[in-house]
Amino acid sequence: MSLLVVGSVAFDEIETPFGKTDRILGGAGTFISLAASSLTDNINVVSVVGSDFPESYLKLFKDHGVNIDGVQIIQGEKSFFWAGKYHNDMNTRDTLVTELNVLANFNPVVPEAYKDCKYLMLGNLTPSVQKQVIEQLPNRPRLIAMDTMNYWMNSCWDDLMEVIGMVDVLIINDEEARQMSKEYSLVKAAQKILTLGPKYLIIKKGEHGALLFDKNNVFFAPALPLEDVFDPTGAGDTFAGGFIGYLAETDNISFDNMKNAIIYGSAMASFAVQKFGTEAIIGLSKEQIDERLQLFVDLVQFDISLK
Amino acid sequence: MSLLVVGSVAFDEIETPFGKTDRILGGAGTFISLAASSLTDNINVVSVVGSDFPESYLKLFKDHGVNIDGVQIIQGEKSFFWAGKYHNDMNTRDTLVTELNVLANFNPVVPEAYKDCKYLMLGNLTPSVQKQVIEQLPNRPRLIAMDTMNYWMNSCWDDLMEVIGMVDVLIINDEEARQMSKEYSLVKAAQKILTLGPKYLIIKKGEHGALLFDKNNVFFAPALPLEDVFDPTGAGDTFAGGFIGYLAETDNISFDNMKNAIIYGSAMASFAVQKFGTEAIIGLSKEQIDERLQLFVDLVQFDISLK
Numbered sequence: 001m002s003l004l005v006v007g008s009v010a011f012d013e014i015e016t017p018f019g020k021t022d023r024i025l026g027g028a029g030t031f032i033s034l035a036a037s038s039l040t041d042n043i044n045v046v047s048v049v050g051s052d053f054p055e056s057y058l059k060l061f062k063d064h065g066v067n068i069d070g071v072q073i074i075q076g077e078k079s080f081f082w083a084g085k086y087h088n089d090m091n092t093r094d095t096l097v098t099e100l101n102v103l104a105n106f107n108p109v110v111p112e113a114y115k116d117c118k119y120l121m122l123g124n125l126t127p128s129v130q131k132q133v134i135e136q137l138p139n140r141p142r143l144i145a146m147d148t149m150n151y152w153m154n155s156c157w158d159d160l161m162e163v164i165g166m167v168d169v170l171i172i173n174d175e176e177a178r179q180m181s182k183e184y185s186l187v188k189a190a191q192k193i194l195t196l197g198p199k200y201l202i203i204k205k206g207e208h209g210a211l212l213f214d215k216n217n218v219f220f221a222p223a224l225p226l227e228d229v230f231d232p233t234g235a236g237d238t239f240a241g242g243f244i245g246y247l248a249e250t251d252n253i254s255f256d257n258m259k260n261a262i263i264y265g266s267a268m269a270s271f272a273v274q275k276f277g278t279e280a281i282i283g284l285s286k287e288q289i290d291e292r293l294q295l296f297v298d299l300v301q302f303d304i305s306l307k
Numbered sequence: 308m309s310l311l312v313v314g315s316v317a318f319d320e321i322e323t324p325f326g327k328t329d330r331i332l333g334g335a336g337t338f339i340s341l342a343a344s345s346l347t348d349n350i351n352v353v354s355v356v357g358s359d360f361p362e363s364y365l366k367l368f369k370d371h372g373v374n375i376d377g378v379q380i381i382q383g384e385k386s387f388f389w390a391g392k393y394h395n396d397m398n399t400r401d402t403l404v405t406e407l408n409v410l411a412n413f414n415p416v417v418p419e420a421y422k423d424c425k426y427l428m429l430g431n432l433t434p435s436v437q438k439q440v441i442e443q444l445p446n447r448p449r450l451i452a453m454d455t456m457n458y459w460m461n462s463c464w465d466d467l468m469e470v471i472g473m474v475d476v477l478i479i480n481d482e483e484a485r486q487m488s489k490e491y492s493l494v495k496a497a498q499k500i501l502t503l504g505p506k507y508l509i510i511k512k513g514e515h516g517a518l519l520f521d522k523n524n525v526f527f528a529p530a531l532p533l534e535d536v537f538d539p540t541g542a543g544d545t546f547a548g549g550f551i552g553y554l555a556e557t558d559n560i561s562f563d564n565m566k567n568a569i570i571y572g573s574a575m576a577s578f579a580v581q582k583f584g585t586e587a588i589i590g591l592s593k594e595q596i597d598e599r600l601q602l603f604v605d606l607v608q609f610d611i612s613l614k
Contacts, residue, residue, distance in 0.1 A: 187534045208515040222527045227494045259609040300607045302566040
């Protein structure tokens with residue numbers, strides 16, 4: 001089952017109460033594809049970097065079985081760069097630098113070999129870019145999921161609504177769901193957002209877990225209670241990567257299987273926050289992941305008898 | 308299995324974005340005992356009210372099988388009264404009035420007939436009062452659970468630590484756990500608090516659910532996602548009442564059974580917030596409660612295959 005991932009491949013510079021990094025590997029496309037690669041093969045990435053992007057990072061993708069033929073390398077230009085600093089509670093952060101660089105004029109090109117993809121994950125990007133990708137696919141994928149952010153709600157609402165109308169699963173956080181729906185209650189927010197096109201809505205609540213809605217059902221996955229959250233950067237994208245990777249690998253898009261996919265995404269995100277950047281999600285063994293999944297089982301499963 | 312509940316029986320006056328009440332029935336002892344009465348019999352309450360407390364409210368307890376012989380009625384004095392106003396997000400509130408009245412000099416007296424209790428739930432009260440109750444029991448109950456609040460941490464830390472050292476289960480909210488432990492991480496907070504005496508710690512996170520810890524295990528129960536939270540007053544006490552009622556009825560204090568007890572408490576709390584005061588938790592049928600418990604099962608159960 002081929003999975004197409006579209007999203008930024010970039011540099012991050014991160015400061016947390018625990019320390020500070022240099023420019024390290026980041027970007028939504030990076031976290032999504034690496035997280036998905038823990039589970040499934042045949043992952044193709046469409047993205048763009050500058051000629052400053054190191055060969056070692058490109059090799060990292062290949063070493064994880066992620067195809068990056070669709071990552072354009074723009075000579076003489078610089079890769080997308082984000083720098084941020086987390087506050088003591090790790091729930092809030094200040095963006096210190098955002099340099100769009102190559103992303104400013106990103107024209108996504110889906111290689112021929114990618115076009116038969118069955119699963120498509122659109123990372124957070126300009127809605128018109130997300131739309132361009134969908135329009136390059138001759139056959140609609142079995143499932144299209146997308147992430148977005150409040151920035152696009154403020155700057156290009158109509159474009160955003162158009163692409164949201166084209167996807168199956170929308171993945172946003174609680175603040176974004178409230179802004180999009182103008183409802184404080186997440187249940188009401190979900191009801192409204194599900195009228196915009198997507199059949200499924202995932203609302204991420206950070207350390208408070210994630211909710212999956214369709215018109216008739218709701219499922220809740222907790223975040224794993226951790227002693228320390230070291231670096232939340234990329235946790236949401238890692239979650240999305242685990243989610244879509246699980247669906248692609250199992251090729252089952254029932255609500256029940258989406259529950260498992262969300263648990264899998266939550267497990268991957270629980271690794272992500274334990275080290276800087278992608279460090280904690282690369283090279284995970286099946287045993288390590290199964291052990292983490294078992295923690296989720298133990299965390300929420302109960303056996304109450306009902307008549 | 309007799310259950311002894313100690314806690315305020317009082318008047319509340321509540322304003323929310325949805326409306327405003329007159330003086331209605333409230334108090335921790337009220338919510339705890341009424342919630343527990345949905346499941347178990349043989350509930351005895353120790354508390355105090357003034358002669359302004361209406362007979363109809365006393366009758367309400369009796370009608371729910373709750374014994375109130377231990378509720379002192381102080382002639383010529385007034386019952387405890389709290390008035391509060393919730394903000395639009397329903398997560399924050401302003402206390403408008405707190406009149407301790409009869410609670411100011413509350414001298415709890417445990418009637419002889421209550422002294423063989425097997426389960427004891429100490430609602431939020433002055434720690435020295437909670438301690439007085441424990442000391443009146445000739446045999447230690449099988450399980451003692453207690454609630455408290457930040458106010459007592461600030462005003463009588465040593466008394467609080469003494470009574471915490473005498474109980475099995477401490478039930479507090481996330482802010483209180485952080486203040487008590489001086490740790491932001493709830494996992495670290497729990498580890499510290501469990502060294503103070505209790506074998507079990509429940510951290511309530513309001514709309515974000517509740518965590519149960521012992522030294523080796525952690526369990527998470529979500530709050531039910533609701534369209535509207537109408538009035539959160541008493542939700543925490545209702546949760547505690549459902550929890551202790553479930554344990555008393557099943558007479559099983561294993562960690563696994565505590566998981567069920569927390570789900571039961573969460574289900575009762577999900578009713579509590581849907582109407583003002585105690586209105587939504589009185590007169591619930593077994594069918595209504597089982598239906599609600601089924602929503603919790605559907606909300607979190609998943610079936611992922613692990614090697």
